[in-house]
Amino acid sequence: MLLGDGMDRRSLTHEILSQLPLAQQTTAWGTLGTIKPYLGFDAESDVQYLVEAIAGADHGAILDVLTNRTNAQRQQITKVFQALTKQDLLKSMGAALSGNLERVIVGLLKPPAQYDAHELRAAMQGMGTDEDALIEILSTRSNQQLSESLAFYQRDFKADPEKDIASETSGWFKDILLALAKGKREHYTGIIDYALIQQDAEALADPGARSKGAGERTWISIFTQRSPEHLSRGKARTPCCREPLASHTAGSWQKELERFSLCVHVARPRVFGQYQKSHGLEVEETICKRFRGDGQAAMLALASVCRNTPRYFAERLHNAMKGPGADDKVLIRILISRSETDLLSIRSEFKKRHGKSLYSCLQVETRGDYQAALLALCRAEDL
Numbered sequence: 001m002l003l004g005d006g007m008d009r010r011s012l013t014h015e016i017l018s019q020l021p022l023a024q025q026t027t028a029w030g031t032l033g034t035i036k037p038y039l040g041f042d043a044e045s046d047v048q049y050l051v052e053a054i055a056g057a058d059h060g061a062i063l064d065v066l067t068n069r070t071n072a073q074r075q076q077i078t079k080v081f082q083a084l085t086k087q088d089l090l091k092s093m094g095a096a097l098s099g100n101l102e103r104v105i106v107g108l109l110k111p112p113a114q115y116d117a118h119e120l121r122a123a124m125q126g127m128g129t130d131e132d133a134l135i136e137i138l139s140t141r142s143n144q145q146l147s148e149s150l151a152f153y154q155r156d157f158k159a160d161p162e163k164d165i166a167s168e169t170s171g172w173f174k175d176i177l178l179a180l181a182k183g184k185r186e187h188y189t190g191i192i193d194y195a196l197i198q199q200d201a202e203a204l205a206d207p208g209a210r211s212k213g214a215g216e217r218t219w220i221s222i223f224t225q226r227s228p229e230h231l232s233r234g235k236a237r238t239p240c241c242r243e244p245l246a247s248h249t250a251g252s253w254q255k256e257l258e259r260f261s262l263c264v265h266v267a268r269p270r271v272f273g274q275y276q277k278s279h280g281l282e283v284e285e286t287i288c289k290r291f292r293g294d295g296q297a298a299m300l301a302l303a304s305v306c307r308n309t310p311r312y313f314a315e316r317l318h319n320a321m322k323g324p325g326a327d328d329k330v331l332i333r334i335l336i337s338r339s340e341t342d343l344l345s346i347r348s349e350f351k352k353r354h355g356k357s358l359y360s361c362l363q364v365e366t367r368g369d370y371q372a373a374l375l376a377l378c379r380a381e382d383l
Contacts, residue, residue: 031165033340034347034379038069043080054096054128059369062093066108070340074109100328100370104377107336113148114156116141116142119333120149121157124168128171133329134165135298136316139305150181160236171294172216176302179224188229201228201274204283220269223299232272237324270305304368310345315340316379318348318354318361325352326365335377347382357382 048064068072081089093105107115115139123130123137125289141149153161165177203218223231269276272283287299304312313334320330321335338346350358359381 031340032342032344033338034377035067035070035339035345038073040068040376041073041076043073043076044084046077047081047084050081050089054092059097059101060372061377062097062105063373066105067373071108071112075314079108081330085197085215097128100115100366101330101368101373104336104370104373107332113145113287114152115336116145116149117152117161119155120153121162122329124164129168130329131169131173131294131297132301132316133333135180135301136170136333138177138180138250138363139298139302140309140312143185143187146181169294171290171293172220173293173298175217176224184225186225186227186230188227192268195232197230197269197271197274198231200271201278204275205279205288206269207229216295219287219299220291223302226271228309229268231306232270232303233306233308238291265340272303308349311344311349313342313346314349314353315359315360317350321361321365328366328370330376331362331366335374339377343378347378353383365368 020126046069050062050064052058053065058115065077068078078089081087083090085092089107090106094102094107097105110118119133120137123133135147138146151157152159152378163183164183169177200222206215206218275286276282283301284303287296287303290301301312302314303329316330317334320327334346335343347358350361354361359375362371362378366374
């Protein structure tokens with residue numbers, strides 16, 4: 001299976017790479033992910049290294065490559081591997097690995113949207129539905145990510161994801177998931193609509209007595225369609241000094257600077273804050289009164305995501321390692337899916353809330369090459 005040298009091989013490699021979008025993409029080094037683009041990236045060299053690692057069952061070498069490349073770079077590796085070896089890298093890894101290590105590596109090699117699609121499918125297959133996995137994926141992905149994931153779902157499983165969700169769930173929980181799956185959440189433009197904030201806060205306070213379920217439907221609509229920034233994140237700040245500046249005459253600058261340095265900025269809350277201010281209850285308290293069971297859990301998760309997404313994931317990870325035995329599916333899914341977006345923020349929230357690092361907890365709860373894979377994605381200890 002080792003690759004030979006020659007111009008044909010190199011020209012084929014360059015032809016493949018020229019058709020891939022990575023060259024036109026600019027990966028933001030300022031992101032809060034733990035995985036960054038590998039600067040010395042050479043897909044052909046990586047393929048050669050992986051071929052030898054697979055043949056020698058060198059798990060450490062496999063991890064060294066795949067946990068130090070972005071997903072876009074891994075997609076290049078996959079295509080070049082196929083072209084040069086006439087074999088599928090996913091299948092080769094599946095034959096060479098097993099257990100949780102295989103799950104990590106296979107997850108890393110799939111495009112993010114396909115990975116999510118397969119996780120959604122797994123959450124609805126077998127004995128019982130994994131409600132937490134469904135709400136985690138559907139509530140934390142962008143509209144575009146959801147659209148791409150559901151397209152992969154239809155392509156790979158020849159099934160309608162919304163029909164599958166409807167058949168596997170019920171009640172308000174079903175309505176919440178279907179609303180999220182439509183991918184209609186508004187995009188935050190940076191413009192704060194105070195009138196809509198007030199309107200939504202009042203709509204949440206309406207008991208919905210006009211018709212049965214009207215109040216719950218309003219809550220679901222607002223929670224699944226409004227942007228997190230509109231609902232909770234940040235506080236708009238408006239100067240309390242509204243009178244115009246004095247004319248810039250001699251000596252006036254100092255007085256104006258003193259006036260504005262003493263001016264207290266009044267915080268204007270978003271929907272959740274306005275609701276609490278007007279009605280004396282946090283939205284979570286009302287959710288616990290209005291909803292029950294899986295519907296309640298889903299609405300509370302949505303509120304948590306809107307308030308602080310990294311904290312939501314930090315709690316998911318912490319809960320996955322509570323009690324006897326870790327929930328490996330949760331650990332794998334979150335560490336893979338957030339490794340290029342906000343895993344550094346998740347680590348920070350984890351340490352802040354639980355007094356110990358995510359890295360150290362993974363060291364305690366996992367073992368062997370599987371542990372090495374998760375620690376490579378987590379990246380480092382937080383002191």
